Amino acid sequence: MSRLDSFIRRLEAQRACLGFAAGQIRAVAGPVLELGLGNGRTYDHLRELLPEREIFVFERAVNAHPDCIPDAAHLILGDVRATLPQARRRLPGPAALAHLDVGTGDAAQNAALAAWLSGALPPLLAHGAWVVSDQALAAPTLIAHPPPAGVAPERYFLYHHRAK
Numbered sequence: 001m002s003r004l005d006s007f008i009r010r011l012e013a014q015r016a017c018l019g020f021a022a023g024q025i026r027a028v029a030g031p032v033l034e035l036g037l038g039n040g041r042t043y044d045h046l047r048e049l050l051p052e053r054e055i056f057v058f059e060r061a062v063n064a065h066p067d068c069i070p071d072a073a074h075l076i077l078g079d080v081r082a083t084l085p086q087a088r089r090r091l092p093g094p095a096a097l098a099h100l101d102v103g104t105g106d107a108a109q110n111a112a113l114a115a116w117l118s119g120a121l122p123p124l125l126a127h128g129a130w131v132v133s134d135q136a137l138a139a140p141t142l143i144a145h146p147p148p149a150g151v152a153p154e155r156y157f158l159y160h161h162r163a164k
């Protein structure tokens with residue numbers, strides 16, 4: 001598969017998983033967490049899917065389209081390893097949805113960050129929350145869910161949070 005095809009499939013998988021998860025959280029109160037603003041594409045898509053939800057964005061260095069930069073109250077700047085453990089005080093309550101898109105081209109770094117996020121993210125989630133992730137996560141309260149039809153397994157990851 002060409003890199004162009006692979007990129008297109010990744011974006012299609014992202015869109016399908018975000019759409020699926022947005023539809024699942026109707027009965028779950030709480031804000032949305034977006035980890036990795038990047039260009040702002042998925043942040044913009046989440047705003048469109050969930051216009052009534054507050055979206056808190058975590059990013060170490062903003063480099064997004066000017067129309068896709070959250071206001072200061074919803075932008076949590078810095079490395080997630082420093083900001084996420086403190087985030088509880090910035091959030092109005094446990095999150096209903098988290099989208100993790102902080103992967104880079106470095107597989108070892110991605111695996112290390114995903115392992116760290118597997119422990120750090122669940123305490124910020126509501127019971128019944130959904131997680132959409134570019135990397136596989138492993139936590140006792142995150143139940144893996146198959147991707148929507150048309151998305152190849154392991155291209156993007158979905159989890160349902162079941163707090164113990």
Ligand code: SAM
Pocket residue numbers: 035036037038039040041042043058059060061078079080081101102103113
């Ligand atoms: N979701 C974005 C979009 O649709 O445009 C793309 C996100 S891009 C693939 C990954 C982003 O995660 C980059 O902007 C990078 O700066 C950010 N990032 C990576 N590691 C991070 C970390 N440890 N803490 C905070 N941000 C990080």
